Amino acid sequence: MKYILPLLTLCLFVLPVSGQTESFTERFYDSYETYREPSLGKRRIKHADIQPLIDALAVKPGFEVNRVGTSIEGRPLRLISLGDGQTDIFLWSQMHGDEPTATQAIFDILNFLGAPEFADEKSRLLDSVRLHFLPMLNPDGAEVYQRRNTLGIDINRDALRLQSPEGQTLKRVRDSLEAEFGFNLHDQSTYYNAERTPKPATISYLAPAYNYEKAINEVRSRAMQVIGYMNRIIQRYAPGQVGKYNDDFEPRAFGDNIQKWGTSAILIESGGYPEDPEKQEIRKLNYVSILSAIYAIGSGSYRNVGLEAYEEIPENDRKLFDLKIEQVTYPLLGKDYIIDLGIHRFEVDTPDHEDFWYSSRITDQGDLSTYYGYETLNASGYRLGAGKVYSQVLPNLEAVGKLDFWELLGQGITYVRVADLPKKATSTPYPIQVVGASFELPEPRWDVGDNPTFVLTREGSVRYVVVNGFLYEPDSRKGSGKNSMILR
Incomplete structure (x- = not known):
């Protein structure tokens, strides 16, 4: 019953006064093809593929685009922002160059947010939150479809020394926003399965630990609650295909440190799905999962989800x-x-x-x-x-x-x-x-x-x-x- 109540709260938040009873997540899922960005049809996307899309957003009412950094090879890193709310939500993708699924989903989400449909619902949302998207943090790695950047380092292990310009950019943007929530978007191996089941871990989540003791403070607790909520949503479309990453503390990792710095860090990993080598179905699940989480944060309904909803997610296995x-x-x-x-x-x-x-x-x-x-x-x-x-x-x-x-x-x-x-x-x-x-x-x-x-x-x-x-x-x-x- 405690999971039905927040869902009803969210429906009231996002549905028009017309009395429409359709679930909001079903609306996201069913209307996905309307907003799917058609120019990003394969995983091997490059910096040049997303720049025209960002340019188009820069002149679109309600969107703000700022250059916030430069990659080692000189490719611009641009932040896309919209909304006027008090709660800042920061989402970044592809800090590993060969993990592009969420980058595609980000542009699907931006298409949805910029479309004329559901104007009243989106207006209420954007009065509550301010969204910031930094897609393709590692464009040099994306150019040659490799995990590491041109310096040869894993940006996700650069949170302490900040040796890379890409890592410096991520830290600078996080600090300037003081975002309440941060979404760290990745791909994982397709060979992960939900523990003790034959089902692939199509989507995996983690609220990273911020210390070796794996303590749970208010910041990490918020991340766990949002993940518990997203898992309930994704179970509708990929039942049994959600896993949870091991939460051992990694002192060099950005997710762990962003949690430590006061932003509720939410890791989303895109794994495997049967007969989906280009991960297009998983891209759709990212779209639904992230949008649902944004609406849950905007309405505050994620607070009604108990931490047990996070703990019950099975761990990733690799079998x-x-x-x-x-x-x-x-x-x-x-x-x-x-x-x-x-x-x-x-x-x-x-x-x-x-x-x-x-x-x-x-x-x-x-x-x-x-x-x-x-x-x-x-x-x-x-x-x-x-x-x-x-x-x-x-x-x-x-x-x-x-x-x-x-x-x-x-x-x-x-x-x-x-x-x-x-x-x-x-x-x-x-x-x-x-x-x-x-x-x-x-x-x-x-x-x-x-x-x-x-x-x-x-x-x-x-x-x-x-x-x-x-x-x-x-x-x-x-x-x-x-x-x-x-x-x-």
């Missing part, structure tokens, strides 16, 4: 594979063994950092009964075996593209030899590994670190094929993958 194969028979040196295989698909950036391809690996094998997979195959009764090499040597990649891949996979063929391989090519979109003309099939043994390319047979027939970590079922023609590899 997810992209593909888990269970109980497969592995013939080795004349004997049969039953093992599990855990496979991860690792992203490799293209040279322009605009896209990526997968280089997959077996990352664990043996008893993986306490682990989970985004995709899991029970392979009891199936035998692990090497794939075959296509009988012909093809002249080029164009000839490879003309093959009937399902027919080849059904025969257990996983490699095609090509005489003229492009020197710089590393991958192809085809569901088969491309190799040089002199390629010889390796010994049928598999170990951690190997590329997962093999067949699973039953009663002598090929039933499943794994190529570069992607699972295919030839008989039903099910399965798809982003790429295979070119092996020389």
Whole structure:
């Protein structure tokens, strides 16, 4: 009952007097596509992608844009502010250059706040709060899609020495605003799961500790209450897919120190979601989660959420594979063994950092009964075996593209030899590994670190094929993958 009351309070705060009873979070969720920023459709966004959007906001009534700093390579860091309320809320994103999901969501939120719809509700909100957004704190890292900045340091470990201009900017803005709330927006590994469940930790939260004792004062308590509220909202759209970070105190971290400096720090991490490699569904959840929190702060209704709502969030665990194969028979040196295989698909950036391809690996094998997979195959009764090499040597990649891949996979063929391989090519979109003309099939043994390319047979027939970590079922023609590899 204590969670229903704040929700009703919020509905009264944001809904028009017309008596409309629709939940405010459902309105955010259902109308999302109206405000989604279409120019930011992929994760690998760069500084040049967001600058026109900020320029447009600079001339929009009600918005204020100020240059507050410069990156090492000279890219401007700009703060976007709006609202006239007494409660300052500061949100910053992408202090790690390869963590862009919340940057995209920030521009979705800004589109919502600048749109003509829900004018009365937004007017009441912006009379209560003043919002400040600092998107893409590490634009140099974003340019090459890397975590660290050009100096080679992790900005999120620079709160004490302030060695980087980006860290100096974050500290200066925090101090100038004296914001009551701060949202520290990140991405986390897609391999985190909610503890003891097969569900990915799609969104993870943390109210960082401000000392080694992990004490809870009023500042940290406020952060916990807001997180408890957001978790209740996100459970509607991603039930069981929320985790909580370990709260061990890290004296160099910005989140921990911002909590210590008197701003209620709220960490939001975007993890994984099934069949969402570009994290666009998670972007939407960020939009809903952050907007809901802003409205809860504006109305004060977060104060009605008990700290137990925060404590009940399960901790993050890291026990997810992209593909888990269970109980497969592995013939080795004349004997049969039953093992599990855990496979991860690792992203490799293209040279322009605009896209990526997968280089997959077996990352664990043996008893993986306490682990989970985004995709899991029970392979009891199936035998692990090497794939075959296509009988012909093809002249080029164009000839490879003309093959009937399902027919080849059904025969257990996983490699095609090509005489003229492009020197710089590393991958192809085809569901088969491309190799040089002199390629010889390796010994049928598999170990951690190997590329997962093999067949699973039953009663002598090929039933499943794994190529570069992607699972295919030839008989039903099910399965798809982003790429295979070119092996020389």
